[in-house]
Amino acid sequence: MVRNFSPRNPITANPATEVRRARTKRMLVLPATDGAGVATALDKARYEPEDIGVTGAPISFPSGTMLIRVQADKLEAANDAIKKAGLEVKGTVEQKPCEFRVHRIPSNTNAEKLKAALEKIAGQQEFGVVLEKYKDRSGKLANLQIAYCTCTKVAFVKIAMKKTVRLGWSVCTIDTKPQLMRCRKCGLLGHTTKYCSLEETIGSRWKLESNDPEANCADCRAFNVQINDGLATKIRKRDTGHPTRSYQCPTRKKLLRKYLLARQGEADKAKDAELTKAVYEKSQDGQPQDPAN
Numbered sequence: 177m178v179r180n181f182s183p184r185n186p187i188t189a190n191p192a193t194e195v196r197r198a199r200t201k202r203m204l205v206l207p208a209t210d211g212a213g214v215a216t217a218l219d220k221a222r223y224e225p226e227d228i229g230v231t232g233a234p235i236s237f238p239s240g241t242m243l244i245r246v247q248a249d250k251l252e253a254a255n256d257a258i259k260k261a262g263l264e265v266k267g268t269v270e271q272k273p274c275e276f277r278v279h280r281i282p283s284n285t286n287a288e289k290l291k292a293a294l295e296k297i298a299g300q301q302e303f304g305v306v307l308e309k310y311k312d313r314s315g316k317l318a319n320l321q322i323a324y325c326t327c328t329k330v331a332f333v334k335i336a337m338k339k340t341v342r343l344g345w346s347v348c349t350i351d352t353k354p355q356l357m358r359c360r361k362c363g364l365l366g367h368t369t370k371y372c373s374l375e376e377t378i379g380s381r382w383k384l385e386s387n388d389p390e391a392n393c394a395d396c397r398a399f400n401v402q403i404n405d406g407l408a409t410k411i412r413k414r415d416t417g418h419p420t421r422s423y424q425c426p427t428r429k430k431l432l433r434k435y436l437l438a439r440q441g442e443a444d445k446a447k448d449a450e451l452t453k454a455v456y457e458k459s460q461d462g463q464p465q466d467p468a469n
Contacts, residue, residue, distance in 0.1 A: 199248040200231055204266040205258055207240030214242035214263060221261040228254040241266075252330070273304070274332035277351040278323040278341060281307065285343050290323055293341050294331075301331035354435045356428065363387060363420075365395045366431055385420075392416040395427040 205214045212220070215236065225234075229250025235243040246254045258265060278290065287305040294303050304326035310317035327335065336352045358365050361372045362379035363386035372379060386394035396414040403413060414426045422428075 200245045201248055201251060203244050203246055203254065203258075205242050205244060206264045206266055208262045213240035217261045217263055218257065221257070223257045223261065228257045230254070273326040274329055275355075276325050276327075276332065276335060278325060279320075279349040279351055280317075280346070281321040281323055281343060281348050282346050283309075283319045283321055285321065285346075287323075289343065290325075290341075293343055294325070294327075294335065297338055297341065298327070298331040298334040301327060303327050303331070354432060356431055356435065363394065364398050365427060387420075389419060391420070393418050393422065393425055393427070394420045395425060399427055 207213050208217045213236070215234070229247035230244050231247060232245050234245075237243075244254075255265070281290065285307075287307055290305050290307070291303050294305075295301065306324045307321045308324070310320060310322055312318065332352070335350060338350055340347045341350055342348075356365055357368050359367050359369055359372050359379075361369045361376075361383070362374050363383035374382065382394055382398060385391050385397075393416045396416045396418075400413045400416070418424055
């Protein structure tokens with residue numbers, strides 16, 4: 177009997193010496209609007225296959241569409257090259273930018289100064305910054321601003337690891353915790369007033385109960401009511417023995433987890449598991465709510 181000593185044999189293969197293949201992803205690239213093929217458009221834009229991580233032989237179709245295989249660590253470079261060449265990847269959706277806030281910014285600070293400070297943290301990344309005054313009737317925050325910032329996921333990973341940013345002599349707080357939607361009509365989590373399906377009288381009753389600090393959680397009770405109305409007996413009811421805005425609320429945790437996965441993208445949720453955990457734990461610290469709301 178001759179034993180197979182091939183490196184692919186799971187019994188004899190040595191993990192230390194075995195060469196693993198790089199992870200790749202297939203992309204179906206559509207031709208340009210002027211009728212030029214994918215290969216022609218990329219060649220015209222002076223992009224070589226190895227520059228954007230293309231491996232193997234691309235498959236071209238009569239329509240001009242091309243199926244390529246790209247290394248996972250060069251997906252961002254490939255997407256940028258395809259976009260600059262005037263092409264489009266079938267089935268892709270433009271990723272929503274990540275959002276975060278910066279609190280207690282001095283009134284003499286402009287958006288360009290804040291962008292420069294954020295670039296020192298995240299490198300040469302693009303940031304969108306909108307500065308607004310606090311909606312504070314007491315006047316304690318009259319000389320301070322709040323910044324609503326947007327950035328790419330690459331920049332957000334670095335920003336989420338920081339708690340503050342220095343602006344001159346001031347140290348401002350970086351707030352990366354998700355802002356969950358709460359309806360102003362019924363006071364429940366998960367939707368806005370525009371998409372509230374409750375009648376005015378029922379919504380007002382739920383809003384009173386959600387603002388009662390001594391009552392049980394209105395969000396979890398509303399979820400249990402939906403289960404009873406829909407006769408969904410297989411769905412487990414949620415515990416209501418906590419205040420409405422508690423950080424231990426199961427409904428809030430479910431929505432928070434869903435929000436984080438949507439912000440990261442399903443394809444990268446395994447890669448960014450540590451980021452999810454860090455942002456999730458940071459949101460449980462009991463930080464004060466935004467005074468602007």
